[in-house]
Amino acid sequence: MPELIINGKTESFDPLPESVLALMKAIGLDPDATLAEVDGEIVSRAAATMRKLEPGNKIELVRFVGGG
Template identity: 40%
Template sequence: MAILKINGENKIFEKVPSTMKALLEFLNVDDATVVAEVNGQIIPRGSFHNTILQDGHNVELIRFVGGG
């Protein structure tokens, strides 16, 4: 078991999704609409696939829906 803090809430995983891209797939979120931070560092969308997530990481996901 492992924990990721996502948008301020602790989420328990059997196994933490290995990368940011895997996490977004797990959450069923289109990565083109997400700004992501890990431990306060902005992660460019182009690096989601090689951003490794580990137990205890603090993840902030800002998801955009259309309209302006």
């Protein structure tokens, strides 16, 4: 099964989500509140549909939380 490394953990997907946006939706994340970095490169919100994923991509998914 194709795998992605998300926030340091290996996760399996079948099928692999096509894009960053599809990945966020597959996990149940609010795309307006989430930002992705793929293999060290920031994927802007506008580019989230376009950025295709491949097995083995290292993905960071971040969001804002309360902080001082």
